[in-house]
Amino acid sequence: MNKIGRVTAVVFVISLVAILLIYIKLVYDVVDKAVAMSLAVFLPLAYLYGKRFDALLRLSQRDDLTGVYNRGFIQRLFPKLVRRSQRLRKKLLVFYVDVDNFKVINDTYSHETGDRVLCQLSSLLTKTASKYDYVARWGGDEFVVIVPHTDEEGARVLQRRLGSALSISLNELKTHVHLSVGYAVCPDESADLGELLRRADKRMYKQKFSQHND
Structure with missing residues (x-):
């Protein structure tokens, strides 16, 4: 059992015991002082474990940066x-989004500046996508956006929106930050995430190459 599973089990057991004791007290009025003190201990523990569970859940779902x-x-x-x-x-x-020349930003300005670019990019991608979409950092300067329930025309529109989403203004940044975006369609091309990402990545690099040649 993983950490989240163990915490969930502990919270469940503590909450169940507390509810049972409260029920006995209300119905039978036989809960003595020791049991009442146990309630006073169990309920705060349940709250603390619940908070811990929320923190672990966030770690399991969210990118730390x-x-x-x-x-x-x-x-x-x-x-x-x-x-x-x-x-x-x-x-x-499935959209694959990549920051062009991100290594140059890190090397020229600093890794802290690169982190700020990634944070601003994440915010802009989230605002550009709808509340039903899923924006994720895949690693480094690469992001994935999952868009349910749309068609290829909608995909092309969103691709243009994502590609023009990044307009970052940092005092020390003297150049614009550009994105390359590719996408793949499920189930038309595949239902496997890895294969869809490979296809989206291939289209993304095709777009990146064409932009550099313009």
Whole structure:
């Protein structure tokens, strides 16, 4: 059992015991002083474990730097999204987003500046996507956006919006930060997340290459 599973079990047991003791007290009025003191201990413990559970849940779902979803959460969630899209007979789009020349930003300005760029990018991607979409940091300067229930025309519109979303203004940054974006369609191209990301990544690099040649 993982950490979250253990914490969940502890919270459940403590809460169950506390509820049972309260029920006995209210119905039978046989709870003595010792039991009442136990209640006073159990309920705060349940609260503290609940807070700990929330913290662990966030760690399991969110990227520590940017606050968007992390890779592991999307990998666990994606099969459920596929099943839902199949049930509703809707398409599921997977976008791959990459910051152009991010290494240059880190090397020229600082890694702290690079982190600020990633945080601002995460915020802008979240604002550009809808509340039903999932924005995740995949690693380094790469992000994934999962978009349920749309079509390829919607994908092209969102691709343009995501590609023009980044307009970061930092005092020490003398250049614009550009994004490259590619996408793949589930189930038309695949229902496997890895394969969809490979296809989206290939299209993203094709766009990056064409931008550099313009």
